[in-house]
Amino acid sequence: MESHLKQLFPAEEIHLAVHRLAAEIRRDYAGKTPLLIGILKGSFIFLADLIKALKAPVEIDFIRAASYGSGTASSGNIRITKDIDAGIENRDIIVVEDIVDTGLTLNVILKHLTARNPASLKLCALVDKPHRRQLPIKIDYLGFHAKENFLVGYGLDYNEKYRYLPGLYVME
Ligand code: IMP
Numbered sequence: 001m002e003s004h005l006k007q008l009f010p011a012e013e014i015h016l017a018v019h020r021l022a023a024e025i026r027r028d029y030a031g032k033t034p035l036l037i038g039i040l041k042g043s044f045i046f047l048a049d050l051i052k053a054l055k056a057p058v059e060i061d062f063i064r065a066a067s068y069g070s071g072t073a074s075s076g077n078i079r080i081t082k083d084i085d086a087g088i089e090n091r092d093i094i095v096v097e098d099i100v101d102t103g104l105t106l107n108v109i110l111k112h113l114t115a116r117n118p119a120s121l122k123l124c125a126l127v128d129k130p131h132r133r134q135l136p137i138k139i140d141y142l143g144f145h146a147k148e149n150f151l152v153g154y155g156l157d158y159n160e161k162y163r164y165l166p167g168l169y170v171m172e
Pocket of ligand 1: 097151
């Protein structure tokens with residue numbers, strides 16, 4: 001393990017949080033088949049664990065947005081680089097995001113999806129960093145709050161590194 005990474009949420013805690021979120025979603029969508037839309041790339045592990053924990057019929061799709069520039073700060077100039085494949089009109093949609101930071105990316109994605117008239121649209125996020133927010137975002141299902149600035153692991157990267165780590169770590 002790299003010495004500049006400090007564990008914040010171990011895999012066992014993430015597992016419990018994912019199962020708690022799955023139970024909430026299962027209860028709220030009983031009898032329905034929601035479409036879970038994961039935001040690439042960071043949410044892929046979270047989405048996979050979430051649908052396994054759900055043990056209920058769901059469908060999945062992916063969307064990807066990019067902000068110009070790299071590193072740890074969002075530049076605010078966001079465009080959708082991979083759209084969902086299917087129509088979502090009259091579907092129950094749950095957007096699955098790894099971490100909500102400034103809210104700039106989600107603001108663009110949620111507006112983009114809302115414009116297509118889904119029956120409902122909710123947001124499930126593994127981590128919220130409210131101190132970083134620039135635009136208000138309502139999170140319907142949330143795993144953890146974090147006060148730290150930048151996390152890696154469990155799908156989250158820093159310049160494509162550390163996604164494979166089973167827990168969530170703070171970069172120091
Ligand atoms: P935004 O600032 O809320 O628009 O965040 C955009 C994206 O930046 C998120 O979907 C994440 O993929 C990425 N991101 C934000 N904060 C972190 C972090 O702490 N670690 C890794 N990726 C992050």
